Amino acid sequence: MTINCYQLTPGGITPLRISASTLDDMTRELPQGFYTTFTTLAGGTRVLGLKSHLQRLYIPAHDLGLKPALEEAALPQRLAELVKQNLPRESRVRLILTREAGELYAGLEPFTPLPETVYTNGVHVITADLARRNPRIKDTDFIAQSLAQRQMLNRDVFEVLLTKNGAILEGMTSNFYAVRYVIARRSETTTKQSSEDEASPRRSIRNDSTLITARYGILPGVTRRIVLRLARGQGIRIEYRAPRMDETFDEAFLTSSSRGVVPVVMMDGEPVGQGRVGEVTKRLSKAYKAYLQQHAELIGA
Template sequence: MIIHGYRLTPQRIIPLDLSASSLDELTGRVSDGFYTTFSTLAQGTKVLGLNAHLNRLYEPARELRLHPSVTEQTLRQHLAKLAGTNLPHESRIRLVLTKDKGEVYAGIQPFIAPPKEIYEKGVHVVSAEMARHDPRIKGTDFISQSAAQRKLVKGDIYEILLMKNGRVLEGMTSNFYAIKNNTLITAQKGILLGVTRRIVLRLAKGEGMSIEYRSPKLNESFDEAFLTSSSRGVVPIVRIDVQPVGQGRVGAWAKTLSLAYQAYVEERSESILP
């Protein structure tokens, strides 16, 4: 699949004279910076948590006193136009704001929904000792730093869990949660606080779950586990490394939270154009 890249200016959407086979490859060809990735909904007109995604770019820029090449309002207008180029398909979009000049780039590809099988049967993940240098920021440098670990995602391995001292922090491209005795266990420190994570924690409380904020030990016994991300929602985990999670099948809580999340997406997605 060819990924199309663009540089965004106040007046124009300028195609980049390069080709890439993935959003990660495209990201590696622009200057170091901050990024966020999301998918469109409702025929390219809505995004879940768009304000939070844009804050991932503009808040670090303010801290560094950068002047982004486009305002948030202009960026939204450009996003609406880019999303229209993929219709009738929804779009998966990555935005990058560079640290040197504050330039804004966009990579776009047709969004392909995850197969139903991962939600019905769950996924296998593996662990790796690694953590983000600065988990507060979604920096493009992490993509290159984790290149070797990303190559482990093949065959039936769906995701890499980042570990520190035997404790699970998060997924390479997701947040991680364990469930034990109706309590949701998830790290609070040393992780990227994902957009979908905030929603799922709120939904879990609404369903009556207790929340325990800590990095779970890999050798703990869990009833269930799952990961979340903006483009995948709630994905049940049935095996970590060689060990099954719980009974080795999708559990009731993962199903409940997945349905609650889907309903939330339909009701609460934000319009790209205000």
């Protein structure tokens, strides 16, 4: 597959001759800068969290006193024009705002959804001792920094989790969450009708869940904010700390804009929980898909 790359300016869209088979390859060919990646929806007309994606470019540029070549308000219309080329398929889009000159580039590829088995069977991940230099900014420098880890991805390894001092921070291209069940038991005394009229204890069991995810040292994902909001709405407790590699979890999952909620069933060759997709992950995945259909923003509106 060849990635189509363009420079976006106030005057229009200029195709570039860059030989790249992936968005990462394309990114390494361009000047360093800030980037964001997302997938279109509804026949190339909508994007979930489009404003948040664009702010990943324009907020750090503003903080540096950098004047982008294309104003943020003009970018959605350029995007609407670009994604038409992949119709009727959806597009996976990467935007890059260069750090030095404020130039804006876009890379496009037809979006291929993950096989449904990824969501029903879960995925395997591995860990690596690596962290972003500046975790609050999505900088293209990290793509080069993590090149060795990206080469570990294959049909058996879905994602590499970044760790520091035994703490799991995030995935290279995703956010990470662990789930632990809390089972509370209480005894209630009821009268059991018997020949001796003896009282016998009856136990009721209440199942709760805690979601554990790092607050610091990570890139706050667009999908992450939505999933955490959905989790709170379902009564799931959120514990903001980095899960430890030596902890035992009942479930785990990843989130990203292009892939949604992805169950993790194996980590470093060891099963997570029972080694199958858990109920909390299933519920959040279903809720996220519903949210996706209802709240995606219209491109160019």
